[in-house]
Amino acid sequence: MTAKGYLRKANPLEILSEADVEAIHRGALDVLAVTGTRFESNRALKLFEKHGCKVDYDLNRVRMPSGLVEECLRQCPSSFLLKGRSPKTDLTIGGNTLYFCPSPGMRTIDLDTWEQRVPTIEENHQAVKILDKLPNINLAASYTPYCELQGVPGVMLLPVSAWSRMKYFSKPQRVGSSMESHIWEMQMADVVGIDVFAAMEAAPPLTWYGDAIDCAWACAERGLPVEVGCGAVMGGTAPATLAGALVQSLAEMMAAIVMVQLVNPGTGILANAFVFALNMMTGSPAAGGIEVSLFQAAFNQLWRGKYNVPTMIGACGPSSSELIDVQLGFEKGISASLAAVSGASIINLHGGIHVELTYHPAQSIIDDDIAGMLGRFVQGIEVNHDTLALDVIHEVGPIPGHYLRNKHTLTSWKKEHFLPAVSDRLSYHDWIKQGKKTILENAKEKMETMLAAYEADPPLTESQNADLDRILEEARAYYAKKGLL
Amino acid sequence: MDNYQILKTSILEYEKEKALQAAQAGIAEGLEPMNMLNAITEALNIVGEGFNSGELFLPELIYASDCAQAAIKVLEDKITADGKVAEHKGIVVLGTVKGDLHDIGKSIVAALLIANGYKVVDLGTDVPTDKLAAGVRENKADVLGLSALLTTTAAEMGNVIKKLESEGLRSKVKVMIGGGATNANYAKHIGADAYGETAVDAVGIVKDLLQ
Numbered sequence: 001m002t003a004k005g006y007l008r009k010a011n012p013l014e015i016l017s018e019a020d021v022e023a024i025h026r027g028a029l030d031v032l033a034v035t036g037t038r039f040e041s042n043r044a045l046k047l048f049e050k051h052g053c054k055v056d057y058d059l060n061r062v063r064m065p066s067g068l069v070e071e072c073l074r075q076c077p078s079s080f081l082l083k084g085r086s087p088k089t090d091l092t093i094g095g096n097t098l099y100f101c102p103s104p105g106m107r108t109i110d111l112d113t114w115e116q117r118v119p120t121i122e123e124n125h126q127a128v129k130i131l132d133k134l135p136n137i138n139l140a141a142s143y144t145p146y147c148e149l150q151g152v153p154g155v156m157l158l159p160v161s162a163w164s165r166m167k168y169f170s171k172p173q174r175v176g177s178s179m180e181s182h183i184w185e186m187q188m189a190d191v192v193g194i195d196v197f198a199a200m201e202a203a204p205p206l207t208w209y210g211d212a213i214d215c216a217w218a219c220a221e222r223g224l225p226v227e228v229g230c231g232a233v234m235g236g237t238a239p240a241t242l243a244g245a246l247v248q249s250l251a252e253m254m255a256a257i258v259m260v261q262l263v264n265p266g267t268g269i270l271a272n273a274f275v276f277a278l279n280m281m282t283g284s285p286a287a288g289g290i291e292v293s294l295f296q297a298a299f300n301q302l303w304r305g306k307y308n309v310p311t312m313i314g315a316c317g318p319s320s321s322e323l324i325d326v327q328l329g330f331e332k333g334i335s336a337s338l339a340a341v342s343g344a345s346i347i348n349l350h351g352g353i354h355v356e357l358t359y360h361p362a363q364s365i366i367d368d369d370i371a372g373m374l375g376r377f378v379q380g381i382e383v384n385h386d387t388l389a390l391d392v393i394h395e396v397g398p399i400p401g402h403y404l405r406n407k408h409t410l411t412s413w414k415k416e417h418f419l420p421a422v423s424d425r426l427s428y429h430d431w432i433k434q435g436k437k438t439i440l441e442n443a444k445e446k447m448e449t450m451l452a453a454y455e456a457d458p459p460l461t462e463s464q465n466a467d468l469d470r471i472l473e474e475a476r477a478y479y480a481k482k483g484l485l
Numbered sequence: 486m487d488n489y490q491i492l493k494t495s496i497l498e499y500e501k502e503k504a505l506q507a508a509q510a511g512i513a514e515g516l517e518p519m520n521m522l523n524a525i526t527e528a529l530n531i532v533g534e535g536f537n538s539g540e541l542f543l544p545e546l547i548y549a550s551d552c553a554q555a556a557i558k559v560l561e562d563k564i565t566a567d568g569k570v571a572e573h574k575g576i577v578v579l580g581t582v583k584g585d586l587h588d589i590g591k592s593i594v595a596a597l598l599i600a601n602g603y604k605v606v607d608l609g610t611d612v613p614t615d616k617l618a619a620g621v622r623e624n625k626a627d628v629l630g631l632s633a634l635l636t637t638t639a640a641e642m643g644n645v646i647k648k649l650e651s652e653g654l655r656s657k658v659k660v661m662i663g664g665g666a667t668n669a670n671y672a673k674h675i676g677a678d679a680y681g682e683t684a685v686d687a688v689g690i691v692k693d694l695l696q
Contacts, residue, residue: 400586400610404593405551410499410544429682 003089003138003171005097009380012343014305015297021306024243024298028250029066036063037206037255041213047262062255069254072261078308080225080268082139082172083195086458089171091138093225093270093345094310098378099138100371102131103317103352105359106147111440114323116358120150121164127351127361128168129454130447134364136371137350140169141314142176142185142199145351145359155484159184159475166192166468170457174199174227177215179484184475186218191467192460197225197270200260202252204232213259220260225268227312228256233285234295235278242294245275250302270346271303274314287355288319288331296335297342310345317352317367324363324440328353333370340374347371362443365450369420376418387412422446488516489524492556496528499545501552508556518560522571525553525560526602533600543593550596554605573604575695578626580612581664582645585638590664593684594630601688614641614648621649621658628691631677632664639666643675659694663687 016024031037038060039045045062049055054063079094091099108119108127119127127145131137143161152160158181165173166188175185177199189196198219200212216226230249232238238245253271260267275295276285286292296313303309316335321327332349339347349371351364381387392408403409422442426434437445460468479485486494488511495503511521532549535541564571577598581591588610595605606624608616621629629649633639642662649655661679662672663686672680679690 400581400588402589402592404543404589405547407499407501407548410548413542413544427683430685 003084003091003099005091005099005138006375006378008096008098008343008378010341010378012300012304013297013338013341014301015294015342016301020243020298021302024246024250024302025306027243027247028254029069031206031247031251032064032069032255033066034063035206036061037208037252038062039208039213039255039259040210041208043217044208044213044259047259051262053258064255064258069258072258073254073307073309075261075265076257076269076307076309077266079310081195082197082225083193084172085170085192085194089138091172093268095345098340098344098375099346100136100350100368100375101139101141101312101346101348102137102144102350102364103314103348103359104141104144104147104356105318105352105354106357107359108146109323109353109358109360111324111360111362111444116354118148118150119146121152121160124149124161124164125168126451127359127364128165130361130364130450131350132169132171132456133450133454134350134368136368136375137171137364139172139346140165140174141348142174142181144173145361145364147356153485155179155479156476159472162188163468163472166194167460167465168454168456170194172196175215175219177201177212179211179479180214181475182215182218184471186222186224187471188468191464191471195224197227197268199229200226200256201229201231201272201274202249202256204230204237204252205248206252206255208252208256208259212256216256216260217263220263220267223264223267225270226256226260227270227272228253228260229272229274229312229314231274233276233278234291235280236283238275240278242291242298245295246298246302249273249275249299269309270312271299271307271309272312272314273299275299276315279320285355286320287315288321288327288335290334293335293338296339296344300339300342300344304343304345311343312346312348313339313344314348317348317350318355319353320355322354322358324353324360324366328363332367336370336374337377340378347374362440362447365422365443365446366439369423372420373418382416387416488514489521492521493524493528496525496549496552496556497531499548499552501548501555504552504556505559508559512559512563518563518567519569519571521560522557525556529553529600529602533597536597536600543596546600547592547596550599553599557604571604574602575627575691576604576606576624577628577630577691578606578608578617578620578624579630579632580608580617580620581610581632581634582617582638582641583611583613584641585633585635585664586610587632587634587664590634590684591630591632594632594663594681594687597684597688598691603691614645617645618648618652618654621654622652626658628659628661628694630687630691631660631662633662633667634665636666639664639671642667642671642677646676661687661690661694 048062082091107116158176162185175182198216200216234245279286319328319331350367351359492507536546659678663681669680
């Protein structure tokens with residue numbers, strides 16, 4: 001048994017022509033062979049050289065033959081398994097299944113003043129507990145949900161974040177790729193018995209730093225999947241044109257895939273899109289823009305359609321809005337919808353508010369309604385004898401006949417209609433009577449109820465808890481010895 | 486499981502035939518029909534609470550009340566045959582007025598009232614004035630609930646009240662109205678006793694009217 005996710009029934013939306021796909025693919029191969037990519041890792045450069053790449057050790061530059069790139073792309077499996085703490089949280093990533101993942105933020109946000117604030121460790125635990133119990137959350141990224149914590153020095157943020165999730169989140173997770181954090185995170189995952197996967201995220205343009213390389217290498221050696229991500233900003237660290245940004249992102253990711261497949265052929269790859277446009281007013285990423293959705297739809301088509309590699313669509317979670325408002329809702333809703341219909345395997349959606357700077361668990365509860373709606377949409381329309389309902393239509397007939405009293409309605413409506421958890425569905429009359437509550441107030445109430453009812457499933461044993469604490473202390477000692485604390 | 490329990494469970498599982506059979510089997514084996522009615526009340530209380538708390542929805546509420554109605558009829562026939570009178574919180578006759586075919590809102594009101602322990606006689610839709618008055622008389626109704634969704638048919642409600650007056654029934658029955666074409670002012674205008682904006686309001690209104 002695995003977590004159900006949503007099985008996509010309809011063909012995914014394709015926005016590129018066959019010729020477009022081919023031109024972008026060949027463009028990426030051209031970049032890899034001619035200009036090449038920069039790898040800040042001597043062992044990676046040696047590995048590339050051994051397999052026929054041209055390596056310039058002075059510039060840390062590798063130029064790859066197209067044949068090798070295409071061969072390594074073919075080695076990527078079309079799906080892979082990730083084990084959670086119990087069979088109901090196991091995942092099969094890829095194919096036509098849609099899963100959801102939270103979208104992290106550095107800090108929390110005050111729901112009255114909308115000002116940012118560094119959360120406490122306890123608030124991190126609470127936000128993780130909410131994610132653990134949301135029905136549409138299937139896995140987590142690293143540094144989730146917060147990336148800054150009160151009283152925690154920078155180098156310890158990823159290990160503490162992972163420690164919090166290992167204690168209160170029962171589903172598969174990604175490890176962080178900064179300052180060797182993956183070492184501790186992989187040990188913690190072994191303690192609680194879940195699968196983790198690597199984060200190997202490019203430093204665009206066309207560069208791979210040692211931390212990302214080391215994290216991917218360590219996971220690939222152990223047979224764990226690697227999420228290979230592009231994170232350019234169009235007009236800043238990638239061409240402003242969508243086609244150009246796709247070419248560069250593909251080139252970056254293909255170079256990483258070559259490395260991973262050379263380390264361990266057949267390693268599972270998750271292609272992650274985290275590309276924004278540059279906000280030409282401020283110089284920061286313009287989250288929530290429609291060009292992000294164009295990039296993501298083409299990205300899905302290329303990776304799913306051409307390379308048969310599962311995709312993680314990362315830029316649906318954050319918006320440019322500073323607060324939980326209409327702009328946040330439509331930016332998240334539009335980008336997540338387009339990612340879902342264009343064939344994403346995973347959408348990072350829950351909880352993110354302003355770019356990657358803010359997160360709130362109440363928003364993650366609201367986003368679970370969006371995820372449920374999209375999940376229902378991709379499942380499509382079931383057409384069979386029972387759903388065609390001819391017998392029922394004949395039985396009910398014209399007015400005054402109606403279907404509310406019919407057993408067919410009783411037995412079918414919950415399968416066919418999506419029921420939101422916190423979206424307002426009251427009549428005007430009841431809405432007034434119940435205090436004119438907004439969706440945010442509903443979500444805040446639900447958050448309180450969920451926290452009060454939280455029970456780990458399955459619970460950690462005392463020795464598992466003690467081992468997690470011990471590993472965290474070992475990480476602290478390791479960084480202290482290095483003079484980083 | 487005895488027939489009392491089967492009756493209760495079959496309503497909670499929306500099994501109409503099973504509820505009916507359990508009521509018949511209970512009578513056949515000599516169970517007290519008045520007592521069997523309690524099984525129905527217990528089941529409907531659970532359904533009503535589920536609906537109020539948002540765990541159950543209209544299809545469940547309406548179908549459970551339909552299951553209950555089928556069994557109630559069998560049990561009440563037996564009670565009458567035994568020369569006794571079934572106890573209710575009150576008797577409510579419902580109907581959508583002449584010319585109007587809208588059934589859903591009234592059906593929800595009926596289901597909610599049944600779930601709250603009232604005896605409901607639903608005369609259906611497009612019910613002529615004479616038939617509504619006869620329904621009140623024959624069932625000794627405590628409350629008459631009239632529904633109309635169309636502005637053109639709402640006027641019919643005033644005619645029903647006049648008919649009750651001319652037949653000397655008006656003092657014996659409270660009249661409540663509801664539906665898209667009606668409002669509190671209109672209720673006052675035609676001399677009705679109460680107006681309900683939503684189906685859920687009907688339960689509180691009936692309770693108040695019968696105090």
